[in-house]
Amino acid sequence: MATICAIGLMSGTSMDGIDVAILKTDGVSAIEAGPSLFVPYEAEFRKRIEASLETARQIVKRQERPGELVELEHEITIRHARAVEAFLSSSAGDWGRPEVIGFHGQTVLHRPQAGITVQLGDGALLARQTGLPVVYDMRANDMAHGGQGAPLVPAYHDALARCLPEPYAGGFPVVFVNIGGISNITYVPAAGDPIAFDTGPGNALIDQWVLREGGVPFDADGAIASEGHVVAGVVERYMAAPFFLKSGPKSLDRNDFTLALAEGLELSDGARTLAAVSAKAILKATEHMPEPPRLWIVCGGGRKNPHIVGDLRTGAEKMGATVIVAEDAGLDGDATEAEAWAFLAVRSLKGLPLTFPTTTGCHEAVTGGILAQPDKMGLPGG
Structure with a gap:
C-alpha cells in the first residue's frame, strides 16, 4: 500500500500544550517516524481550559458549545494552526511534505455511558488556516456503533508492537x-x-x-x-x-x-x-x-x-x-500519541478500522473521522 506523509496533533488530558509529529505510513505496517515538537500552553490559557470543564458538563448533544466554549474552541484551533506553521517552518519542514493532518482537539467532556464525547477543535477552520486537508472528530463514529469512543491509539500501538527492534x-x-x-x-x-x-x-x-x-x-x-x-x-x-x-x-x-x-x-x-x-x-x-x-x-x-x-x-x-x-x-515517548493521530488520519483516508470491539466495545471494527478540505466546510470521510 502507498505511504502517505501525515501530521498528527494531540492535546491530551494533561492540558499542558500541543504535541506535533510527522509520520510516513501506509496506515498498516509501514511506519517511518519523523521529528516532533511540543508547544506548551501558557499557564493562564491552561486555567481557561480547566475552567471550561465545568461548563462542558452542561452539554447534552455533542455539537453544543455553551458559554465560553465557542470562543475557546476557536482559540484552540488557531493555536493548533500556529503550531503546525512553527513545525513546518523549522527543520522538520524538510523531512517530508504533509498530505493530511490528523487533529484530535481538546477533550472537555467524555461520558461514554451517555454516548457523548466532546473534543474542542474546528477541523474546517484548521484546514483553511493550514491549507492542508484535516481528518478530525475520529471518536464519534465509534460511539455511533456502540463503542466508548476511547482509546483510539491502540491501532497504532498494535502496528508498533509488530515491528519492534x-x-x-x-x-x-x-x-x-x-x-x-x-x-x-x-x-x-x-x-x-x-x-x-x-x-x-x-x-x-x-x-x-x-x-x-x-x-x-x-x-x-x-x-x-x-x-x-x-x-x-x-x-x-x-x-x-x-x-x-x-x-x-x-x-x-x-x-x-x-x-x-x-x-x-x-x-x-x-x-x-x-x-x-x-x-x-x-x-x-x-x-x-x-x-x-x-x-x-x-x-x-x-x-x-x-x-x-x-x-x-x-x-x-x-x-x-x-x-x-x-x-x-527506539520510540519517542513524547510523540507517540501525536504520531498515532497521524497514523489514524491515514487509516481514515483509506477506510481502514480505527477501533475494534476489543478496544472500545464497538459492535464491529469501524473507521471514522470527518475530512475537511482547505476550501470546503468538511465532508464525511473514511
Missing part, C-alpha cells in the same frame, strides 16, 4: 502503557486484535495535587514525591473504586477520580502516594488481560516520573515481565 521483537504479549492525565493500555497478542482500556488516573491527580498544595503545575521528574512516602491506606482506598472491577473496554473522564481520598496528606507524601496509585492502577489491569504480558512499554509524560515507572517495574518483575520506556525500543 531486537531484543524486544516477538516478545508477545506486549503491553503499551500511555501515561497522560489518564493512563491507558494496549495489550497486543501474537495474533488477533489488540485489547485496550483506560486503567485509571495517570498524571492528572498528581498535577492537581502539586498545583493546589505547592503552587507548581506538575512534579518535574518526581522531585516533590522523592521527599515523601507512600500512604498505603490511601492507595487502597483509590483501588477500591468500582471502576477497577470492570473488564474492558472502559474509559474515563478526567474528573472521574478526584483528590478527595488524598485530603490531609502532606505535599510530598501526597505526590508520592498518587504516583503509587497510578502505578497500582496500571498493574491491576493485568486482571483483565488474557495472559500476563512479557513486555511493558511506557509512553507519555508519566514515563518521566521515576516513582510511577519504578513502582510499575517492581510490580511487573514479580509477574516475570520486563518494563522499558519508549526510548529503550
Whole structure:
C-alpha cells in the first residue's frame, strides 16, 4: 500500500500544550517516524481550559458549545494552526511534505455511558488556516456503533508492537502503557486484535495535587514525591473504586477520580502516594488481560516520573515481565500519541478500522473521522 506523509496533533488530558509529529505510513505496517515538537500552553490559557470543564458538563448533544466554549474552541484551533506553521517552518519542514493532518482537539467532556464525547477543535477552520486537508472528530463514529469512543491509539500501538527492534521483537504479549492525565493500555497478542482500556488516573491527580498544595503545575521528574512516602491506606482506598472491577473496554473522564481520598496528606507524601496509585492502577489491569504480558512499554509524560515507572517495574518483575520506556525500543515517548493521530488520519483516508470491539466495545471494527478540505466546510470521510 502507498505511504502517505501525515501530521498528527494531540492535546491530551494533561492540558499542558500541543504535541506535533510527522509520520510516513501506509496506515498498516509501514511506519517511518519523523521529528516532533511540543508547544506548551501558557499557564493562564491552561486555567481557561480547566475552567471550561465545568461548563462542558452542561452539554447534552455533542455539537453544543455553551458559554465560553465557542470562543475557546476557536482559540484552540488557531493555536493548533500556529503550531503546525512553527513545525513546518523549522527543520522538520524538510523531512517530508504533509498530505493530511490528523487533529484530535481538546477533550472537555467524555461520558461514554451517555454516548457523548466532546473534543474542542474546528477541523474546517484548521484546514483553511493550514491549507492542508484535516481528518478530525475520529471518536464519534465509534460511539455511533456502540463503542466508548476511547482509546483510539491502540491501532497504532498494535502496528508498533509488530515491528519492534531486537531484543524486544516477538516478545508477545506486549503491553503499551500511555501515561497522560489518564493512563491507558494496549495489550497486543501474537495474533488477533489488540485489547485496550483506560486503567485509571495517570498524571492528572498528581498535577492537581502539586498545583493546589505547592503552587507548581506538575512534579518535574518526581522531585516533590522523592521527599515523601507512600500512604498505603490511601492507595487502597483509590483501588477500591468500582471502576477497577470492570473488564474492558472502559474509559474515563478526567474528573472521574478526584483528590478527595488524598485530603490531609502532606505535599510530598501526597505526590508520592498518587504516583503509587497510578502505578497500582496500571498493574491491576493485568486482571483483565488474557495472559500476563512479557513486555511493558511506557509512553507519555508519566514515563518521566521515576516513582510511577519504578513502582510499575517492581510490580511487573514479580509477574516475570520486563518494563522499558519508549526510548529503550527506539520510540519517542513524547510523540507517540501525536504520531498515532497521524497514523489514524491515514487509516481514515483509506477506510481502514480505527477501533475494534476489543478496544472500545464497538459492535464491529469501524473507521471514522470527518475530512475537511482547505476550501470546503468538511465532508464525511473514511
